[in-house]
Amino acid sequence: MSIIYLTFLLISLAGVTALDVRHRLFLGRDPRSALAVLAIGVAFFLLWDLAGIGLGIFFRADGPFATGILLAPELPLEEPVFLLFLCELTMVLVCGAERLLTHRRKERR
Numbered sequence: 001m002s003i004i005y006l007t008f009l010l011i012s013l014a015g016v017t018a019l020d021v022r023h024r025l026f027l028g029r030d031p032r033s034a035l036a037v038l039a040i041g042v043a044f045f046l047l048w049d050l051a052g053i054g055l056g057i058f059f060r061a062d063g064p065f066a067t068g069i070l071l072a073p074e075l076p077l078e079e080p081v082f083l084l085f086l087c088e089l090t091m092v093l094v095c096g097a098e099r100l101l102t103h104r105r106k107e108r109r
Contacts, residue, residue, distance in 0.1 A: 005065040006078050013085045016092055025095040026088070034091070041087035042080060049079060 021028040027035070052058035053074045060074045069077040 002065050003067055005063070006067055006081060009078060009081045009085055013081065013088060016085065016089050020088065020092045020095075023096070023099075025099065026091040029095070037091065038084065038087050041090075042083045045083045045086070046080060049075060049083075 017027060020026050049058060050072065053072070058074060060070070060076050062068070067077050071077055071080070
């Protein structure tokens with residue numbers, strides 16, 4: 001049992017969240033709405049994972065870097081953390097791209 005993967009996920013999530021809040025992209029702009037979007041996104045992907053597990057499509061691979069802790073059959077502890085990171089990163093990239101495009105449009109005028 002190891003916590004390396006979980007640790008790196010949490011560090012990455014903290015870094016993206018710090019960037020987000022610093023530049024007021026997603027959580028930093030409207031925390032209440034952002035938390036709702038993140039909760040809905042994580043819930044959607046967890047249901048997706050559970051459906052895939054139930055259909056025998058998704059399997060947990062044992063690895064030397066994972067905790068080995070399961071929240072449900074074939075659903076490791078790291079999965080919801082990864083999904084939260086994925087949703088936060090996606091929204092930061094979308095909001096950052098939107099800001100860059102808006103800034104470029106204003107420069108052209």
